[in-house]
Amino acid sequence: MIPARFDYEVAESVEHAIELLDGNDDAKLLAGGHSLLPLMKLRLARPAALVDIGRLSALAGVSNGSGPLLRIGALTRHHELANDPLVQEHCPILAYTAGLVGDRQVRHRGTIGGSLAHGDPAGDLATIALTLDAQIVARGPNGERTIDAAEFFKGFYETALAPNELITEVRIPKTEAAHWSYIKFRRRALDWATVGVAAVVESANGGIEAARIGLTNMGPTPLRATAVEQALAGASTDSVEAAAAKADEGTSPPADSFASADFRRHLSRVLTARAVEEALSR
Amino acid sequence: MSVTERTSKVIGTSQLRKEDAELITGRARFVDNITVPGMLWVGLVRSPFAHARINGIDVAKARELPGVVAVYTGDELEFAAPLFMAWPINDEVKNPPHHPLTKDKARYAGDPVAVVVAESRALAKDAIELVDVDWEQLPAVTDIRAALEPDAPIVHEEFGTNNAGSWILERDSPVPRRGPTAPFFDDPQLVKIKQEYRLARLIPNAIEPRGVVVDVNAPMGEYTVYSATQIPHILRTTLTITCGIPEAKLRVVAPDVGGGFGSKLEIYPEDAICLALARKLGRPVKWIEERSEGYLATLHGREMIQEIELAATRDGVLKAVRVNLTASMGAYLRLVAPGIPMLGAWLYHGCYECDAYDFQYTNVFTNNTFTDAYRGAGRPEATYAIERSMDALARELGMDPVELRRKNFIAKDKFPNYTIASGLTVDSADYHGTLDKCLEVLDYDALRAEQKARRERGDRKLLGVGFSTWNEMCGLAPTRVLAALNYGAGGWDAATIEFMPTGTVRVVTGVSPHGQGSVTVFAQVVADQLGVDYDDVEVLHGDTQVSPLGMDTYGSRGVAVGSVALHRAGEKIIAKARTLAAHELECAEEDLEFEGGNFTVKGTDRSANIKGLAFNSWTAHNLPDGMEPGLGATELYDPPNFSWPNGAHCCVVEVDPDTGSVDTVRYIAVDDCGVQLNPMLVEGQVHGGVAQGIAEALFEEARYDDEGNLVTGTMTTYLVPGPPELPPFEVHDTVTPSPTNAMGVKGIGEAGTIAAPPAVINAIVDALSPLGVKNVERPATPERVWRAIQEARS
16 A cells, blocks of 8 residues: 655656666656556555656557558557547457456556556456557667567566667557457456457458457466467368367466466367357357 | 334435435545544554464664654563453353464464554555564464364464364253254154355455554543444453553544444454554554555454254255354454354254254364454354255255245244244244245246246256345344353443433434444434434434443444434433423323424323423423433333344346356345334345345455465455446345334344345356256355366266
8 A cells, every 4th residue: 555665757758758767777667557556555566766657648549540550659548449439440359358458447547558568468458469460669768669569478577678668659450351359257347357368350251261369367478379270260160169179278377366277278268269259240 | 112103204214314425525534534643653564474483573673764663562562461352152262362462473464563653654664664573484274174183283372272162052052942953863754964065254345444543642641542443332441451541541432434344343453552552652643454454454254164954854844953163263262253153053044943953163263364243243154054055955855945945934923022943032024925025026937937948948058046035133132142142241232312402412322333324314213203303313423432331333233222222212301301391281291192392282282392391401490390400311222132134035147157157137135124214224234235245155255375375365356346246136125023122123234144145156056956066165256166067067
């Protein structure tokens, strides 16, 4: 409830934020704060300083480039994602899933950049980013770089971001043509996913042309169920259940008070079948 | 006189709560809102281990931190006595000294070992981290059965065992049971079932955490303790015992208190520590619990293993019930903990007839947070065991569970005052009536038809229906019974009603409401009875200086004891006012009728209003000879019996067998709490209680790892459900007035919590019964449900 002592700086610009981060190894960025502050209040996180980027309004909002990518500012809040017409049109799975994150308070404070940078394998938006092959734009003292989602999530609460880098934008391939589903299995509406499954399916001639399957909370990072994806590529819709049985291949789900690892494996198989079926019916 | 014969104005109506304006506009005053000049903040250094010897404590670094005023270990802060335990159930009870700061070893994760006092809350928190305790970790035991194994780690070495004592109904109950059960369980003609249920350990979650502020008038040696407590009176008495400060110098105030559910029916180390610190330092101190701290430091509830056996005829006549409980006390015996399982002792045969009954329980020490009363205390446990068992018996006999219940209910015509098999006397009930109403609301036959159709279709989601026809004893309690049970206090309560000169009414109650709405209900009672405006009645409570006498709020006693005490005080006032009115109107008292605040001479229009009489009584210019000035009265009321509410609850669930998810689709509560003083508040109590009961059935469980660390230590892992997780509640009632009190009232504070868990689990088992599932342990998590299905299939 009472965090350890820390310094607090307000960033006036992205450059200023990077400068502040660069000057202090133990500094953390404060965006929505809904992951970081609870950890600080429990004294599980003890940053020496917080760099508040909450006032960098240029980092918020969604824009529609002419290309195949939707550009989402890092400070765009979950509530905005869920209700943004561009996101709803071009990337409905992201809008839908953003509406499932946490509770109302979390959705009105939490940001997509913060959610990805936190690197929580139970975070829903990380799974969507990975499933959609999003690109994460990061800026640091040496300028800007673009990181593929597949390269971004490195481990449990660990990402490819350097301590002096911040996410400025998330670029998401438009998926309006695909069938999609995200099934979040959770005990209470406001909980993290015990297991989550994202399915983005392209169909052709009554069969499945390609499927992308993302898994939440089935290992130290969000994961792609590649065995399922391979089994579904070019497959008939009758083969969904058999393919979904491979959902937990290559995963290492955690065991905690919500579920054992075995039960998570079971859930991932059941939910993958349901997600693909739901996507196909959508 | 029953309430229905009286001309009521506000009793029985859903008056909005007098309490709410302050609460919803943020003007209420909780302990954390209290700031006293010169106040210091207190922080507790707690054991990170469930069981560990203290080889030394180095406080030097903490004392050096600027802003830290004091740091004390258990050897440095002195008390007159350990924390008081008030319910030594019999001579067998093993009661270890519970020092506010443990001196030799920590016995649960969270056991306080030292205290820091600092100029700010943040500094206190920092100082806690600077106290260096040299711990020697010991093997811990957190499982009830493991604690009774011969080689188990011993929580209190002086006893050489973790067995804290047993209580046996046949031996220890002050009232005889109907007969011994052995002959029935030996009878080969009877059908016998034996069930074992494990009740999870629960963590109460009052919306306001605990907190203590102690103000000190050092030159006078006077102290005011503001505590987030349900029991200011009992707290004062026990703090006098522990701290050696006389009651007359000790004022305890329970300001606005944000819920308790039993968690604030306790004497905590922090209460005594803060008082001792204020005395030692001569300065006011404050401690506010953090939520995750509270999960370790505030009492837990329920955890026990239940063994229950039923014997019945083949056509479903219940003959005998035999029960053996093993209950976790945690690391110490707290205020009334040893007696909590006993509060269910007479209820394990439910609302059913039987010829024989045996009950016993054993309390066990473990390296967990201490347990004590949690909403329902002993009675939800009893209802769970018998209501689950009745369903099991119905399955064994191939009977419909509703039919089995009906066949065995105690008939309405046995009442009033029927002595049940366990030996206590139930004042009133209509068990058939509440169940019939529940079935009607449910449309039971249609539901069973739908279930059959769905099963035949092979629907993926499985439909189930479960019942809980519950009864309980509350309104704690007749003092003579408590005395016979070795309880350390009385069950009476106090009420004072006083007319002020202008005709407003000051009501002082000895119960200590903390969210129930008692201020509203008590004002309704007094307004009607005395014929004054509801808005002219002010109800005061929760301050030993204002209300020196009282036994506080717990065990659904606010209405069942507190309002009856008020009503009786009101009768005294009416009697005195009648004498004065007769004097003023120059008539005989018998010629006066009292209605709507007016004493009227029968057959005339000559009358005197009670407000005017109150004024005249205050000026005292013209009183009958010998009459004392003032119009007020005090009543100390000791209820002659418990209060016996009952009801029929029903839950309809859909279970997803592939994921183990349970959806509560419908929840019907038909409760009979006698006469309802404020139906809206009755409904509110049912809503909250049912929510907590469903939470027990599906969500809440304190889980520990092998070393005794609480792994559900925050609200993200200890799952308190909210509205999205709960079904709409269909709340109905029947009204069987209590013949025990003139108001006809019974308690309703715990009903929902008592009733709901078996209704939910019975519904789940009913849904899964075609798969061969006979039991799902609670809480019925998706994984437990799924595993139960896998086990039944294999």
